[in-house]
Amino acid sequence: MAGLTRFITIQVFFCVLATALTGYMLNSALQQYANSQQLKAQRAIDLELTQLKPDEDIEAFAKNIKLQYSLDKLVIKDKENETIFSNQGNQGNQDYLPVLVKKLQEYQPFIRSQHGAGSDLGLKIEFTLRLEQAAEIVQNAFLILFLVILVLTLVPFITLKLTLLQASNKVGDAISNMVDKYIESDNKDGKLDSSIADGTISNIFPSIVRLNTFLKRKQKDIESSALDIKREAYKDTVTGLGNRNLFIEHYEHQVENAEKPCFGTLAVVRCTELSLINQTRGYQQGDEYIKDVSELITQAIGTYSGSSSYRLNSSDFAILLMNVPIKEAEKLGDVLQSKFTEFQQHVELTSVANTGIVSFETGKPLSPLLAQVDTALSMAQSKTTNGYHIQKESDILDNVSASFGNQNWRQVIDDVLNNSRIQLMIQTIMPTSRSAKAYSEIFARFKTSEDHILPTSSFLAMSEKLNQHAHVDRLVIEEAINAIKTRNLNDQFFGLNVSAKSAHDEQFSIWLERRLLKDNAIAAKLIFEVSEFGLQQNVKASKRFIDMIHRVGARITVERFGVGLTSFKFFRDLKPDFIKMDATYTRGLEEDKNNQYFMRLMVDLAHRIGVTVLAEGVESQEEKHIIEQLCLDGAQGYYIEKPKEI
Numbered sequence: 001m002a003g004l005t006r007f008i009t010i011q012v013f014f015c016v017l018a019t020a021l022t023g024y025m026l027n028s029a030l031q032q033y034a035n036s037q038q039l040k041a042q043r044a045i046d047l048e049l050t051q052l053k054p055d056e057d058i059e060a061f062a063k064n065i066k067l068q069y070s071l072d073k074l075v076i077k078d079k080e081n082e083t084i085f086s087n088q089g090n091q092g093n094q095d096y097l098p099v100l101v102k103k104l105q106e107y108q109p110f111i112r113s114q115h116g117a118g119s120d121l122g123l124k125i126e127f128t129l130r131l132e133q134a135a136e137i138v139q140n141a142f143l144i145l146f147l148v149i150l151v152l153t154l155v156p157f158i159t160l161k162l163t164l165l166q167a168s169n170k171v172g173d174a175i176s177n178m179v180d181k182y183i184e185s186d187n188k189d190g191k192l193d194s195s196i197a198d199g200t201i202s203n204i205f206p207s208i209v210r211l212n213t214f215l216k217r218k219q220k221d222i223e224s225s226a227l228d229i230k231r232e233a234y235k236d237t238v239t240g241l242g243n244r245n246l247f248i249e250h251y252e253h254q255v256e257n258a259e260k261p262c263f264g265t266l267a268v269v270r271c272t273e274l275s276l277i278n279q280t281r282g283y284q285q286g287d288e289y290i291k292d293v294s295e296l297i298t299q300a301i302g303t304y305s306g307s308s309s310y311r312l313n314s315s316d317f318a319i320l321l322m323n324v325p326i327k328e329a330e331k332l333g334d335v336l337q338s339k340f341t342e343f344q345q346h347v348e349l350t351s352v353a354n355t356g357i358v359s360f361e362t363g364k365p366l367s368p369l370l371a372q373v374d375t376a377l378s379m380a381q382s383k384t385t386n387g388y389h390i391q392k393e394s395d396i397l398d399n400v401s402a403s404f405g406n407q408n409w410r411q412v413i414d415d416v417l418n419n420s421r422i423q424l425m426i427q428t429i430m431p432t433s434r435s436a437k438a439y440s441e442i443f444a445r446f447k448t449s450e451d452h453i454l455p456t457s458s459f460l461a462m463s464e465k466l467n468q469h470a471h472v473d474r475l476v477i478e479e480a481i482n483a484i485k486t487r488n489l490n491d492q493f494f495g496l497n498v499s500a501k502s503a504h505d506e507q508f509s510i511w512l513e514r515r516l517l518k519d520n521a522i523a524a525k526l527i528f529e530v531s532e533f534g535l536q537q538n539v540k541a542s543k544r545f546i547d548m549i550h551r552v553g554a555r556i557t558v559e560r561f562g563v564g565l566t567s568f569k570f571f572r573d574l575k576p577d578f579i580k581m582d583a584t585y586t587r588g589l590e591e592d593k594n595n596q597y598f599m600r601l602m603v604d605l606a607h608r609i610g611v612t613v614l615a616e617g618v619e620s621q622e623e624k625h626i627i628e629q630l631c632l633d634g635a636q637g638y639y640i641e642k643p644k645e646i
Contacts, residue, residue, distance in 0.1 A: 236311040238287050239294035247310035247318050251366050254322065263361045265329040267319040267388075268373045269297060269336065272351045272381065272455030274315045280427065281638040282619035283587050293317070293353055296339045300332060326359040326390060333357060333388035340386035348642075350445055350453035354380040355388035378462070382412040385452035409462040412448065416459075417471050421447040422479050425643040429495075429614055429636040432627065437578075437612050438634035439493035439527050443643055444476045464501060473502040474511065481515075483646050484522055495527045495557060500534020504541035509548055516552040524553040527578065531560045539570065546574055557614070562598070572609060579606060583617025586637070590622040600630050607631075 075086045234246035242250070255262060271293050278286040294309075297317055301307040306322040321329065333355055340352035356376030360369055376391035415421065423445040431438040446454045463472045480496055483489070502508045516523035528549055535542040535558060546556050555577035562582045581602070585595045599615075606613045615627045618637030627635050 242310040244312045258362050261362050265321040265324045267357045269317040269353050269355045270377050271315040271353045273349050275457045282617050300335045329357045337386045351385045357390045381458045382408045413468050416446050424646040426646045427643040428641045429634045430640045431634050436633040439495050441495040442480050469499045470502045470505050470508045493525050495529050497529050503530050503545040504538045513548050527555045529557040529559045532558050578612045580614040586615050586617040589626045603631050
């Protein structure tokens, strides 16, 4: 609108300016024309006067002036500059001729008496031409030019105005149609609440009112959708509980930055068997295990008002009990342990979960609180199956708790090593053809002095942390060799897990070589499994360990193959006897073409250098069928056989 007003103002300004310039130019032209005509007439009349003689016809001279020139003013003077004739007192141009003739005839005898016949009359004539016709022409031209300029100015404006009006009508119609279609596409009944629309506005801008009403409703829908998206972003997809982000936000709002004083209890539940289940039974069974633990937690905290639970990561759950003192938390620990133990009896697990419990109050930062509860978890895992531990404030002064947790684990590990508190399990790897080589893998379970099974992953992790890994591996190897000898299993092949740290330990390698040489026949039946990632950490030490294993007649499996970034040169130089593909490549293999291609490629490369390829984590008939089609040599998993005591 402002642009249009500016355009009109400029057009009018140029119209006025052009008209003024044109008028000035026409007036100048008229003045120049009048001057030229006046000069021309003056010369002609002066010439006639100089040639006029007293004896000539004065009347003819007067008539000649009257006929040739249209005069506004005519004054005739004699030589003494006295006026003989003036038409200023006459009415109109045709009235002065008789008077002029009479005056000249009266003056003629005087000239003759003074100068004689034939003398110059000596008259002077002053006159002004009448240019009425020229002025009228100029006025008409000026008027015509003004009208032309005005038309040229107004025509573009009117055209633009009509164009904009037409365009606005089209845009209005288009917007109206678009709004109607948009609303109809969202509202099948095509109806909107128009009660908020003002009557006058509704009559003038119906489409805008409908759109405004519609957008307000859509805004509410978007806000609702955004809230739903936030809830989804803060929700764990497996259990439906809040995730770590929601837990942190809730804690910071309710506790750390709370305006009113508060207190409560934080419990963290750690699922001890998730890693083992994922590896041996598959990730689908691992998810079911997590769902079951989540349901048990929900049941246990149902009686606590204001309680909430969250899944922090793959194996950990958090429980917030607001306004529940630490003394009351012992009841929660008992309930959780009871439920986990009951569940364990139905799912054939050595344990289910452990719980660490700590207290908090207003302003307590989350990071140190999580460190304290992690220590409580370590204590709980070293106590008993599915046990819990309450970390009291007095236990964590001067950071004694962490060392006490480690010390407690050290005592548990020492007790296992000194008393051989170990249980061996076995799971068969099924060959996919008669010519394929395969073996059975031996697993170890560790027990407390009360004969409770310890969480395997936690036990092995703590043994590495406390530098007891080599002693644990020695115990497993000794027990396995003794079991093979006492049960007369010399005709079978067995796989044993060795940690990468033990494989890279020179003292451990020396001990193992001597031990295998002592029972050379059994050594030929053993296959030692080391993870690909672990071997990559020290290639030189890995090659030395593998060469030693081959020297004594045993063999090597690179397990969890495909997780690292092993080059073919590394693969060829190590010269393993078997590679065991990581379970992530087996899961959903029948639908994953990329994994099928990768496994087929690895099979081709491995077979070229004489390496046997195995698959672990086989959970279904479809996966087993694809593995056979891809020409892998063996398959391991719950679908093939569940672990059992040796």
